[in-house]
Amino acid sequence: xxxxxxxxxxxxxxxxxxxxxxxxxxxxxxxxxxxxxxxxxxxxxxxxxxxxxxxxxxxxxxxxxxxxxxxxxxxxxxxxxxxxxxxxxxxxxxxxxxxxxxxxxxxxxxxxxxxxxxxxxxx
Numbered sequence: 001x002x003x004x005x006x007x008x009x010x011x012x013x014x015x016x017x018x019x020x021x022x023x024x025x026x027x028x029x030x031x032x033x034x035x036x037x038x039x040x041x042x043x044x045x046x047x048x049x050x051x052x053x054x055x056x057x058x059x060x061x062x063x064x065x066x067x068x069x070x071x072x073x074x075x076x077x078x079x080x081x082x083x084x085x086x087x088x089x090x091x092x093x094x095x096x097x098x099x100x101x102x103x104x105x106x107x108x109x110x111x112x113x114x115x116x117x118x119x120x121x122x123x
Contacts (some may be wrong), residue, residue: 002026002112004096009117012086016121020081022096022114029077031108033101036070036081038092038119045095049081053101063089086121093118 008020022034033052039045049070050059058070069082079096093116100108 004098004112004114006094006096006114006117009094009119011120011122013123014087014121016086017082017084018086018119020083020094020117020119022079022081024077024079024096024098027098027112028108029098030074031100031102032098034070034072034079035097035099036079037095037097038090039095039116040089040092043092048094051079083119086119088121091119091121 003025005023006020008018010018012018030053033050035050036048037045038048046061048061048064049068051070051072052059060068067083067085070079071082072079081094083090095116096114097111099111103109
């Protein structure tokens with residue numbers, strides 16, 4: 001059964017740090033580009049960070065550059081988002097996304113979402 005399970009969210013003060021985790025199971029982790037999205041109340045879901053395969057390149061939204069770091073551990077089939085210097089505007093539900101990077105080669109064809117984890121940045 002395919003699963004993406006986020007964890008690590010919570011309440012932190014501005015300037016604080018959190019590390020989010022996304023544990024994957026039920027699919028070939030290395031075939032998938034992994035992404036973090038977030039959605040704040042009244043806002044559209046936005047891409048925060050991506051770890052793209054092939055090439056193992058990372059990309060970040062301008063709003064989080066220099067503060068967030070996306071990593072992945074293929075052995076543990078887990079993706080992480082290290083969040084530092086957190087701001088109130090970072091408050092959102094953060095979602096893990098896995099997107100097949102090899103559709104052309106028919107190695108995989110689909111994408112998956114986790115259930116989300118709440119991050120609240122407030123004094």
